[in-house]
Amino acid sequence: MRDLIQVLPTVALRGMTILPKMVVHFDVSREKSIKAVENAMMNGQEIFLVTQKNFEVEDPSLEDVYKIGVLAKIKQVIKLPKNIARVLVEGIERAELSRFEDDQEFLMSEIVLFDQDANEEIPTPKKEAMCRSLKEIFTKYCLANQRVGKDLLRQLEDLDDFVEVLDEISNSTPLHYEEKQQLLETINVEERYELLCVLLSNEIEILKIKNEFQTKVKERVDRNQKEYILREQIKLIQEELGESNPSLEAEQYVEALEKLKANKEVKDKIKKEIERFKSTSANSSEHAVIRGYIETLLELPWDKLSKENKDIKNAQKILDEDHYGLEKVKERVLEFLAVRNLTKGGNSPIICLVGPPGTGKTSIARSVARALEKKYVRISLGGVRDEAEIRGHRKTYVGAMPGRLANGLRTAGVKNPLILLDEIDKVSSDYKGDTSSALLEVLDSEQNSKFRDHYIELPLDLSEVLFIATANEAQKIPRPLYDRMEIIEVTSYTENEKVHIAKEHLLVKQIEKHGLTEKQLTISKHALDLIIRGYTKEAGVRNLERKIGEICRKAAREIIEDNKKTIKITESNLVKYLGKSRYTYDMANETDEVGIVRGLAWTSVGGDTLQIEVNIMPGKGEVQLTGQLGDVMKESARTGISFIRSKSEEYKISKEFFKEHDIHIHIPEGAVPKDGPSAGITMATAMISAITNKKVRADVAMTGEITLRGRVLPIGGLKEKILAAKNAGIKTVIVPEKNRRDVVEISNEIKKGVDIIYAARMQEVLDTALVEE
Known part of the structure; x- marks a missing residue:
């Protein structure tokens, strides 16, 4: 090293390293860096540039930067908006950072310059050999990396000095800043030559592998489809790693088809779709459509039946347990069972329960399913306006899916479930089709054995399904639909029936729901009568259940806060729990x-x-x-x-x-x-x-x-x-x-x-x- 020591303004660079004889521009935004550049411009334009080890540090100390930097001369400074300066510099020579000066508004470094005479000790033949070798390696690198210009190769041919060739290649090669820092810190020319040869050889190997990979991809795809190229690259990577097998899914579908209970027509159709699936490219949009279609067909219960419980006494017991009254409905279900026992099958009836809200129409259907040990599927038709909700979408549409009936069968897993068509009087129609008309085929026992879903495209047998529909008003059911169903009226409950329902069902349910026991809370019959007369005005028992739930909540609070063991609700203390009664009957006039x-x-x-x-x-x-x-x-x-x-x-x-x-x-x-x-x-x-x-x-x-x-x-x-x-x-x-x-x-x-x-x-x-x- 020379004994020459200089004190110069310093800029700590983030994410870049500048080498001697390199002309480059960079932007500075930190206030200290801008002041260092301004001081350098006023004092001979010389500046010391050193690279930060961690580019996230805002105010670097001596430990945060590398020891070796470059002495550079500022060629140009341009002021940009938002207090940014663009600086054009030329590296002059390497220098070692000794220390930072204290008490400065910007970084001021004490640096020591290196002695360059040691490089002249290399024999001339050895210099010539290293120079030629370096040119050959760089030529190979340029051939592998097309982004490096051919003009640079011509320029190197005119250079004979080994050190100049070494510096020119170091400056022109697009290496990572940490690799360039290694070159900067390598003072000895021979060592620097060896390091540069290693770096160039590594880059050549990386580029070779990358080019081979790109060549394989280009052979498979159309060069004009950029998006397609990306997909092929993903596919190629998966194949190289052995993560996917295109034929594996098709084999799984074939195995599932062999286990499927279905007729020949269905199996032939699925087999044909599997063959199409095999021959379709995995990247085409049709591939996903066929996959979804095959999976839907395989999940449908074509010929899979569940065993029914035809014990009439058991059915009557369950219906009586779940519901008080409703004799007509229970009678009709037991008649259906008796006919099924005699005929060993036959078409299932289509029953429509019509009655006010809260009279238990939906829960009756659930109880019937439990009594018959059938799978239960509920389809809510309230507000459904699109015909495709019933018949399904055609596969040609984006996001196509089966209709609700087909999905219901798929959910049930058998072809003879109980399907509840809830709120059938509230279906509507718009420009997408008439929903009630689509239901005509579903609810016709003479036609529904060959029901066609637009998505499935194969006849679905709905004749084994036990349909139960519910409606609030029979007048609002479309006439053709009304004609296809057997109407059973579920009328209003009497006060006596409401008392029985409350005692046998609602009270037990709400006490359990609110974490109480029957010993902790009791409601007298007179109190129940008063709740029914004074706090509810309805045909069903929905509001009655809410009022009982309200009493349970208040009782639970009393038990927790006041440590009460039992609470009894009577006619006298009911106001405490429910407030004043809301309804009064308009009683008959006393006089004519x-x-x-x-x-x-x-x-x-x-x-x-x-x-x-x-x-x-x-x-x-x-x-x-x-x-x-x-x-x-x-x-x-x-x-x-x-x-x-x-x-x-x-x-x-x-x-x-x-x-x-x-x-x-x-x-x-x-x-x-x-x-x-x-x-x-x-x-x-x-x-x-x-x-x-x-x-x-x-x-x-x-x-x-x-x-x-x-x-x-x-x-x-x-x-x-x-x-x-x-x-x-x-x-x-x-x-x-x-x-x-x-x-x-x-x-x-x-x-x-x-x-x-x-x-x-x-x-x-x-x-x-x-x-x-």
């Missing part, structure tokens, strides 16, 4: 009044009573209807008026009465819309009472439609209406004569205490309802 008649109505949550009021006022013969009445009820009112006018002489009404008086018909609770064909006789009775000033019996309620000639037409929802009348304290109910057969089917528990009068004509209604003075 003129122009006020109690009507009966059916709602989606059971029956209710309507009080119809009529007032007569001096006027011009106008009729006013209030209370949010629908078109049907308005027409019933007009029909009633026309009937009364046609019988005015019989009822002793003057001819001028309808010209000189206005009639106002009102049904209270004006915020609630009302409509339906069952209030005709009620409004007519109220109008006759108001016009003739005769009182109507307070303990009478009625339902029925009226015609112009005074005939009384039949109506629906009779069970719910009689139940509502009984709850309101009504003693006498007038119903149409043609509904006599419906009354026979109503249980005695509901009819008990109610006198049912049948009327075929309006005069019979008036004879019962009006008070004779």
